[in-house]
Amino acid sequence: MGKSTSISVHHVTRVEGHGNIVVDLKDGTLTRCELQIVESPRFFEALLKDRPHDEAPRITCRICGICSVGHATAAIHAVEAALGIAPGPKTRALRRLNMCGEWLQSHVLHAYFLVAPDLFHAPSVIPLATTHPEIVRRALRLKGLANEICYAISGRHVMPISYLPGGMGHWPSAAALEVLHARLVAARADVEATVELFAPIEWPDFSQEIEALAALEEDGAYPMMGGPIHSSRGKVFAPGAYREASAEHIVDHSAAKHTRGADGPVRVGALARFQLAHERLGPAARQAAAALNLSPATRNPFHYTPAQVVESVQAFEEAITLTELLLGDPSPEERAPVTRPRGGVGVGLAEVPRGTLIHDYEIGSDGRIVRANCVIPTAQNLAAIEADMRAFVPALVARPKDEITRAMEMLVRAYDPCISCAVHLLDVSFVGQGHDGGAAGPESPTAGGRG
Amino acid sequence: MTAEPAVTVVGAGNPLVGDDGVGEAIAARLAELSLPPGARVRVAGGDPLIVLEELEAGRKVLLVDAAQFDGEPGSVRFVRLDRPGWPEPAAALSLHGFDLATVFQLGRALDLPLRNAWVMAVRPATIEAGRGLSPALTRVLPRLVAGAHRATLRMLSGLAPGGE
Numbered sequence: 377m378g379k380s381t382s383i384s385v386h387h388v389t390r391v392e393g394h395g396n397i398v399v400d401l402k403d404g405t406l407t408r409c410e411l412q413i414v415e416s417p418r419f420f421e422a423l424l425k426d427r428p429h430d431e432a433p434r435i436t437c438r439i440c441g442i443c444s445v446g447h448a449t450a451a452i453h454a455v456e457a458a459l460g461i462a463p464g465p466k467t468r469a470l471r472r473l474n475m476c477g478e479w480l481q482s483h484v485l486h487a488y489f490l491v492a493p494d495l496f497h498a499p500s501v502i503p504l505a506t507t508h509p510e511i512v513r514r515a516l517r518l519k520g521l522a523n524e525i526c527y528a529i530s531g532r533h534v535m536p537i538s539y540l541p542g543g544m545g546h547w548p549s550a551a552a553l554e555v556l557h558a559r560l561v562a563a564r565a566d567v568e569a570t571v572e573l574f575a576p577i578e579w580p581d582f583s584q585e586i587e588a589l590a591a592l593e594e595d596g597a598y599p600m601m602g603g604p605i606h607s608s609r610g611k612v613f614a615p616g617a618y619r620e621a622s623a624e625h626i627v628d629h630s631a632a633k634h635t636r637g638a639d640g641p642v643r644v645g646a647l648a649r650f651q652l653a654h655e656r657l658g659p660a661a662r663q664a665a666a667a668l669n670l671s672p673a674t675r676n677p678f679h680y681t682p683a684q685v686v687e688s689v690q691a692f693e694e695a696i697t698l699t700e701l702l703l704g705d706p707s708p709e710e711r712a713p714v715t716r717p718r719g720g721v722g723v724g725l726a727e728v729p730r731g732t733l734i735h736d737y738e739i740g741s742d743g744r745i746v747r748a749n750c751v752i753p754t755a756q757n758l759a760a761i762e763a764d765m766r767a768f769v770p771a772l773v774a775r776p777k778d779e780i781t782r783a784m785e786m787l788v789r790a791y792d793p794c795i796s797c798a799v800h801l802l803d804v805s806f807v808g809q810g811h812d813g814g815a816a817g818p819e820s821p822t823a824g825g826r827g
Numbered sequence: 828m829t830a831e832p833a834v835t836v837v838g839a840g841n842p843l844v845g846d847d848g849v850g851e852a853i854a855a856r857l858a859e860l861s862l863p864p865g866a867r868v869r870v871a872g873g874d875p876l877i878v879l880e881e882l883e884a885g886r887k888v889l890l891v892d893a894a895q896f897d898g899e900p901g902s903v904r905f906v907r908l909d910r911p912g913w914p915e916p917a918a919a920l921s922l923h924g925f926d927l928a929t930v931f932q933l934g935r936a937l938d939l940p941l942r943n944a945w946v947m948a949v950r951p952a953t954i955e956a957g958r959g960l961s962p963a964l965t966r967v968l969p970r971l972v973a974g975a976h977r978a979t980l981r982m983l984s985g986l987a988p989g990g991e
Contacts, residue, residue, distance in 0.1 A: 423843060423958060435958070438843040441872030502929070505936035512937060513883070520880040527869075534872040535851075 395793070397784050398629075399765070404773050409766045411758060411788060413630040424748040429455050429717075429739045433539035436735065436750070440794060442485070444535040445478035445526060446728030447735075450750075452539040453602055453724025454735040457615070460720065461542040464710040466702070468601070470529055470544055473698040474536065475600050475726070477525030479691035480518065482729035483646070483684040486792045487574065488515035491681045494786055495577055511573065514566050518688075521563050525695055528556045543712030550703060557699045560692070567692045571664045574685050579678040580783065584767050586675070586760050587637045588648035589621055591725040591732050598656040598690055599649050602725030605732065606652055607637065615723040618734050622756050634759045635751065641759035644731025645791065646683035647674070661690035677764050680790045684729070717743030730754055730792055754793045761791055832943065833865040834982045835881045836975060839892040841873060846900075846951030846964050849971070850891040853949075856972045857979070866979050875930045878908070878944055882934060887982050888944040890927075891975055893951040900952035901967035903974055905989030908934070909941035945988050947978060 382400050400408035420439050424432060432455055433448040440447060449471060456463065463471075489501045492511065498504040505512040523533040530536035531546040538546035548556070588608040590599045605613040605621045613621040622635040622642055635642065642648075650657075654665065654672040668682040719741040726733050731753030738747040768787055772780045838854025840847040851870050858868040871877045871890075881888045888908075896904060908931055927946065934941045949971060952961040960968065978988030 420843075423956075435843070438841055438872075441841075441874050444872065502932045502936055505933055509937050512933070516876070516880055516883055516937075519876065520883070523877070523880070532870050533877065534874060535870060 397788065399769055399784065401773060406766060406769050409762060409769060410629045411761050411765065413632045420750060421748040424745045426744050429743050429745055430541055432737065432745060434537045437535045437537070441534050442482050442794060443478070443728045443730070445474050446726050446733050448536050448539045449475060449601065449726040450724045450733045450735040452541065453726060454722045454737045455541050455724070456722065457724055458720035458722025458737055458739045459541055459715060459718065461713065461715065463542050466705060466707060467543050467710045469698050469701055472601055473695055474526055474529040476691040476695040476698065477522045477529065479729050480688055481522030483688040484515055484518045484522065487681055487684055488512065490789060514569060518563065518566050518570070521559060524556060524559060528552045540712035541715060543710050547709045553699055553703050557696065557703065560696045560699060567689055570688060571667050571685060574682055575667045579676065580786070582678060582768055583675045584764055586763060587639055587642045588651045589637065589642050589644050589732055590649045590652045591727055592653055596656060599653050599727045602727065608651060609638070615725050618723060618751065622751065624751060630758065632755045632758060635756045636759060641763045642756055643760045644753050644756045645680060646687050647677065647680045648731065649727060650683040650686060657686065657690055658693050660693045661686050664689040677787065678790045680792060717741065728753060730794055731756060757791050757793065761788055832885055832887050834887045834889060834979055836866065836868045836979055837871045837877050837881070837888060837890045838868070839871040839873070839875055839890060843956065843958060845953045845955050845957050846961050847893050847954050849893050849949050849951060849960060849964055852960060852968060853891050853971050853975050857975050860976060862979065863983060865983055875927060878930055879934050879939060882939040882944060889947055889975070889978055889982060889988055890944065891947045891949065893954065894948035896948065896950060898950045900950050900961070900963040901971065902950045903971065904948045905978065905987070906946045906948060907942060908944035908946065947975060947988065
């Protein structure tokens with residue numbers, strides 16, 4: 377009689393949002409392996425429809441508290457592309473500095489609060505705070521620093537509302553930049569200690585070649601503020617051709633769409649960026665990569681976390697440089713131009729902590745948004761996560777079930793999925809007169825996740 | 828005489844989820860008022876860990892958030908963060924899912940002064956997707972802002988926020 381094993385992790389812990397892992401094995405053969413995204417859809421695009429175009433950053437920054445700067449950035453890029461507006465260098469520097477704050481906050485939280493407990497064999501960050509309080513206190517300090525960057529630049533710690541087409545509605549005073557600069561310089565020891573904390577970690581030995589995508593800036597900067605989408609297969613896609621790089625499609629078991637590249641799943645995020653743009657890193661981030669033994673040749677998804685640590689160093693050092701740049705720039709604040717409503721279509725990209733975020737808007741001649749589509753990094757990574765699960769499970773079948781479960785959770789967690797952001801993409805359909813459309817009908821309450 | 832610690836008012840919640848945005852709405856209006864030195868306002872979104880950052884920095888905290896409890900929409904309760912009886916943190920610990928019980932447990936593990944943090948809980952009328960507060964909370968918003976302002980002044984004076 378054959379042996380069947382079924383693993384069902386209801387509600388994967390220490391990821392953002394709600395997802396289940398389902399693995400079925402029969403006679404050692406994998407018959408099912410799914411990451412089920414079960415959160416209710418949140419219909420973000422519907423909230424944009426008919427709204428004035430300049431509200432888009434203020435609305436979309438509320439999609440996610442962790443990625444709020446990224447959503448505001450992609451949204452303003454889409455609006456500016458649609459209207460043919462190019463912001464000035466000071467505006468671009470300010471926005472990049474704000475993004476540095478978000479990267480630092482998000483990466484630090486993932487590495488310290490969600491991954492580190494695994495490394496110290498703690499079930500969560502709370503017992504870790506008891507056994508290693510200095511580690512958790514350092515994480516809180518760095519998170520607070522990242523919040524202060526965002527506060528200085530946009531006037532709010534999260535969910536910025538200062539992004540305007542062609543400019544910014546809030547400019548930091550020289551005094552605020554001086555205070556921020558001093559705080560940044562004083563925090564360097566915490567950043568260095570972060571690298572030291574993760575450097576000795578031996579990550580699970582697993583590798584799989586999957587196409588990597590990242591939007592690389594044309595000025596040679598480390599990818600953060602969008603640009604053409606580069607593939608590890610050597611292709612380059614204009615932002616407007618994003619569907620050729622990462623095409624959305626629906627799968628039965630997920631409330632979030634998946635995407636696929638030309639050859640199948642794609643990876644986006646810190647590991648993909650490091651793979652495609654490691655030579656753009658600054659000296660300190662390169663040293664961190666060396667200390668973490670992170671090679672651009674790696675195809676191990678568990679290396680997302682050390683890649684995030686490298687990017688934390690990059691964001692931190694860039695934040696210091698950009699603050700100095702702004703302090704030394706005597707030119708006046710760049711005011712957002714007054715624009716008359718006109719129609720257009722624009723695609724805006726940003727490299728947010730979890731990967732390439734795409735906002736695609738059509739603006740009507742009255743200046744209101746006619747159509748919106750948001751492609752979220754986590755949705756792009758879902759197919760890669762499942763492909764990795766399918767490749768990873770066969771090597772684990774001889775292990776106890778709880779070990780398999782833990783390993784699968786660690787794998788999913790490595791991608792740092794933001795499920796709350798991703799679950800807005802399901803097309804809802806009803807069959808017949810009665811409600812036969814599954815769990816995603818509009819009657820479903822959608823208050824889950826405050827993002 | 829020892830000066831009382833400064834106070835940070837933290838508005839939590841998401842305005843895209845109906846009355847869950849009441850914390851941010853109160854914080855935004857409070858920030859427009861004349862607050863005495865020592866008081867500042869932060870918007871937290873879904874990140875109550877900001878409470879711990881402020882406690883770590885030696886400040887008192889008034890966290891304003893929507894919360895379900897018996898009462899009319901718009902009614903208010905003040906709860907000190909170190910009160911006994913917080914449930915165990917949610918099993919599904921996530922950045923989006925840090926609840927106050929988790930914040931409490933984490934703060935206790937780090938030996939932070941949780942007695943200096945209060946929650947101003949506001950009973951919502953509706954928590955569902957959609958922009959803007961419900962008519963019920965929109966009507967009472969000026970009263971809620973005045974209540975938060977009064978609570979801030981009381982905390983700056985070393986008093987509990989909810990007394991008369």
